[in-house]
Amino acid sequence: MAQALAEGRAGRLAVAARRESSGRTHWDRASTPGRLREVLAWLIIATLAWGGLATFTASQHASGAGTVVSASEPLSKDALQLWQSLSDANDAASAAILAGSLPPQAIVTRYQNDLNIARGDIVDAARRGGPQGDLNTLSTGLNSYSDEVSRALANNLLGYPVGAAYLRQASDLMTSQLLPVAHNLYTIEDAQLASASAQATGLPLIAVTIVAGLALGFAYWRCGRWIYRRTHRVFNGGLLLAGAVGAVAILWLAGAFLAGRSDLLTAQGQGTTPVTALANADIAVLKAHSYEALTLINNSGNDSNEIAFQAERKALGPGSGSLLTIAQRDAAGSPGAASATAALTAAPAWFAQHQIVRDDDNGENSAVAGGGTHQEAVALVVNGASGQAFQALSTDLTGAITADNAAFASHAQAGQSAFTGLEPGVIVAALAMAAALAWGLSRRLAEYR
Amino acid sequence: MSPVTRQWRAVTGALASLTVAALLASCAATSAPAPARAPTSTSHGSASAAGGPVRQASTTASCNPYESLAPQSGGPSVTSGSYAATIRARGYLIAGVDQTTYHFGYLNPLTGQIEGFDIDMIKDVAAAIFGLSPDSPALAQHIHFKSIDDAERLTDIQKQKVDIVAHTMTVNCSRMQAVDFSSIYYDAKQRVLVDAPAGGAPAPDLAQLGAAHEKVCATSGSDSVAQIQAAHAVPVKVTYWSDCLVRLEEGQVAGVSTDDSILYGMQAQDPNTVVTGPALEDEPYGLAISKAHPDFVRFVNAVLAADRANGTWAKSYRTWVSATAPIPTWPIDYAG
Numbered sequence: 001m002a003q004a005l006a007e008g009r010a011g012r013l014a015v016a017a018r019r020e021s022s023g024r025t026h027w028d029r030a031s032t033p034g035r036l037r038e039v040l041a042w043l044i045i046a047t048l049a050w051g052g053l054a055t056f057t058a059s060q061h062a063s064g065a066g067t068v069v070s071a072s073e074p075l076s077k078d079a080l081q082l083w084q085s086l087s088d089a090n091d092a093a094s095a096a097i098l099a100g101s102l103p104p105q106a107i108v109t110r111y112q113n114d115l116n117i118a119r120g121d122i123v124d125a126a127r128r129g130g131p132q133g134d135l136n137t138l139s140t141g142l143n144s145y146s147d148e149v150s151r152a153l154a155n156n157l158l159g160y161p162v163g164a165a166y167l168r169q170a171s172d173l174m175t176s177q178l179l180p181v182a183h184n185l186y187t188i189e190d191a192q193l194a195s196a197s198a199q200a201t202g203l204p205l206i207a208v209t210i211v212a213g214l215a216l217g218f219a220y221w222r223c224g225r226w227i228y229r230r231t232h233r234v235f236n237g238g239l240l241l242a243g244a245v246g247a248v249a250i251l252w253l254a255g256a257f258l259a260g261r262s263d264l265l266t267a268q269g270q271g272t273t274p275v276t277a278l279a280n281a282d283i284a285v286l287k288a289h290s291y292e293a294l295t296l297i298n299n300s301g302n303d304s305n306e307i308a309f310q311a312e313r314k315a316l317g318p319g320s321g322s323l324l325t326i327a328q329r330d331a332a333g334s335p336g337a338a339s340a341t342a343a344l345t346a347a348p349a350w351f352a353q354h355q356i357v358r359d360d361d362n363g364e365n366s367a368v369a370g371g372g373t374h375q376e377a378v379a380l381v382v383n384g385a386s387g388q389a390f391q392a393l394s395t396d397l398t399g400a401i402t403a404d405n406a407a408f409a410s411h412a413q414a415g416q417s418a419f420t421g422l423e424p425g426v427i428v429a430a431l432a433m434a435a436a437l438a439w440g441l442s443r444r445l446a447e448y449r
Numbered sequence: 450m451s452p453v454t455r456q457w458r459a460v461t462g463a464l465a466s467l468t469v470a471a472l473l474a475s476c477a478a479t480s481a482p483a484p485a486r487a488p489t490s491t492s493h494g495s496a497s498a499a500g501g502p503v504r505q506a507s508t509t510a511s512c513n514p515y516e517s518l519a520p521q522s523g524g525p526s527v528t529s530g531s532y533a534a535t536i537r538a539r540g541y542l543i544a545g546v547d548q549t550t551y552h553f554g555y556l557n558p559l560t561g562q563i564e565g566f567d568i569d570m571i572k573d574v575a576a577a578i579f580g581l582s583p584d585s586p587a588l589a590q591h592i593h594f595k596s597i598d599d600a601e602r603l604t605d606i607q608k609q610k611v612d613i614v615a616h617t618m619t620v621n622c623s624r625m626q627a628v629d630f631s632s633i634y635y636d637a638k639q640r641v642l643v644d645a646p647a648g649g650a651p652a653p654d655l656a657q658l659g660a661a662h663e664k665v666c667a668t669s670g671s672d673s674v675a676q677i678q679a680a681h682a683v684p685v686k687v688t689y690w691s692d693c694l695v696r697l698e699e700g701q702v703a704g705v706s707t708d709d710s711i712l713y714g715m716q717a718q719d720p721n722t723v724v725t726g727p728a729l730e731d732e733p734y735g736l737a738i739s740k741a742h743p744d745f746v747r748f749v750n751a752v753l754a755a756d757r758a759n760g761t762w763a764k765s766y767r768t769w770v771s772a773t774a775p776i777p778t779w780p781i782d783y784a785g
Contacts (some may be wrong), residue, residue, distance in 0.1 A: 101558035159559040160718040161551045165691035299556060300598040370541055370593040374548065375561060444488040444551035
């Protein structure tokens with residue numbers, strides 16, 4: 001190796017010396033050494049160019065995977081958590097008022113935890129460069145919301161019905177303004193995650209790079225044949241070495257890409273896609289549950305909140321194109337599949353309980369003497385069969401979301417690590433290939449001096 | 450709360466001067482709800498020259514909301530074959546009530562029970578049917594409260610889904626054609642609720658709020674909206690009356706306009722407010738009963754008459770409406 005380098009250096013020095021004496025090369029371009037020198041120059045340029053392309057490709061895929069894992073995924077997860085926490089806080093607030101003047105500590109704690117998580121998510125999203133306008137709306141809106149819920153709880157504690165009015169106003173703020181913004185935020189972050197994932201898993205760039213690499217290899221082979229014809233040397237060590245390094249680089253690129261792509265696609269298929277579908281269903285369930293409570297809190301029979309409940313129920317399904325059926329389909333094969341399927345039967349069970357609640361509240365429950373009462377309806381929701389049926393459904397959905405979120409995290413992590421070292425590796429390979437070419441062909445050139 | 454299709458106006462000078470007197474009294478003691486009208490002694494079945502209110506119908510059919518069927522003679526008693534006997538045989542009275550109007554019909558979150566002035570009337574009726582004291586804990590199992598909204602007040606009676614409705618329900622001519630009413634158990638007045646002014650300054654009435662083009666809250670569909678517009682104030686419409694108190698507390702409106710019964714309930718929840726202004730309109734409340742059971746109307750009227758005579762009614766008034774205001778009266782007219 002040292003000898004080869006010394007030969008190369010001696011050759012270059014000789015060429016430089018001749019350039020100085022004549023001002024230009026004395027080799028005719030048509031002559032063998034002239035052609036050889038030209039070929040060497042083109043091969044090195046092509047090799048470095050391919051190295052540049054391969055480096056760009058590696059960096060695109062590695063940064064795509066890196067963005068998925070370190071930026072988009074946390075942002076999207078935070079946005080989802082924010083959206084879920086706000087929905088859950090609204091449900092907990094309604095449940096707290098419905099439960100009586102002094103709500104159970106568990107519900108109050110749930111409400112406060114949700115608010116804390118939501119506030120933390122807003123701060124995190126702002127720090128990571130989330131959309132400023134949406135985050136401002138959420139931040140100020142959440143302050144007004146929690147202020148009104150506090151007034152609702154304080155008045156409720158005193159036994160004043162105006163507490164319910166404050167809750168109505170708070171809930172209206174949440175469902176008509178904050179939740180749509182949170183949903184929008186999640187949609188934006190989810191789209192960015194999808195685009196980062198697409199960048200990491202996209203085919204065109206890697207295909208071009210590999211085809212270009214093969215073309216380069218073909219050029220090496222043609223060049224080797226031409227040298228063999230001119231010099232009757234069967235093997236050129238430099239070309240062989242450059243070709244071998246190039247082959248390793250291409251195999252590494254292709255292997256890393258295939259492994260990374262497969263992991264990232266799995267992360268998407270068993271993570272993002274089912275999580276989004278499950279979250280849509282989960283949030284619809286939370287909304288419906290809070291509408292159920294508001295209907296009872298308002299005490300006016302089947303009011304607009306019951307209509308809103310029925311709309312969520314219809315959207316949830318199960319049935320073709322419904323949220324729960326889509327969630328079950330998307331979660332098939334993922335760790336959350338069993339829970340997502342369980343939700344398909346848990347939902348109708350809850351809806352059936354809801355009907356009993358409504359019948360009791362309206363005094364139309366034929367199974368109960370006198371048709372049922374408001375108090376019986378409230379008891380069913382607060383800690384009775386209806387509340388348990390809701391809890392079962394909610395547990396199924398959140399369980400599936402947790403499982404699939406974990407699947408996403410581990411597969412995306414694996415996808416990112418597939419690209420580890422690829423970028424510097426490709427740079428080193430390209431430089432090594434160029435050096436090998438220069439070394440190998442300059443040895444042939446030296447023979448003509 | 451109660452869409453009124455006819456307007457009953459007190460037009461005698463005597464009443465007008467009494468109203469002024471009442472206003473002065475209310476300004477002098479803003480902390481306690483003032484009576485809408487100073488007590489007037491009125492006699493049975495008359496629009497008397499001695500100062501009893503003269504009412505005029507402003508729409509087509511002429512009727513007297515203050516008139517109901519004569520009470521069962523000798524006090525309420527459950528006679529065989531009567532509707533009261535049917536209810537007693539069933540074991541419970543089914544009452545359509547409001548559960549959202551503080552101190553009239555509302556679910557008390559402290560007790561989980563439906564309570565209020567309207568509810569007391571139902572308890573008194575049920576107590577008479579089942580031979581219990583209105584305070585008896587055993588009474589609860591003999592009453593099934595059904596939460597109904599404003600629109601269901603007529604239809605639930607007509608379909609006989611409920612035996613009786615106590616729901617801050619104003620008696621008017623069109624309703625009298627659909628259902629029967631008991632004698633009037635509360636004579637509400639349309640007034641306004643505003644923030645109590647600092648330093649004992651007089652609180653503005655609806656006319657003054659209108660002159661300043663202030664926003665005034667009412668439920669959509671209530672006839673208060675028309676009153677607000679007539680006064681040139683800006684109506685802000687909400688779904689429930691308690692939403693109006695939220696708007697007032699948050700400074701989004703300058704006042705709330707509706708029956709004083711509802712306003713007293715709001716004032717009880719927020720002592721920084723005051724019920725003010727002249728009585729804009731009479732809103733006599735009656736208990737609605739199906740036209741199929743005139744004997745039950747007479748039974749209920751006998752209960753109400755006994756309550757008025759023995760102080761039970763006054764006790765409810767003291768509990769739910771005002772601890773200090775003079776006990777109000779109004780004409781109790783009977784026909785047939």
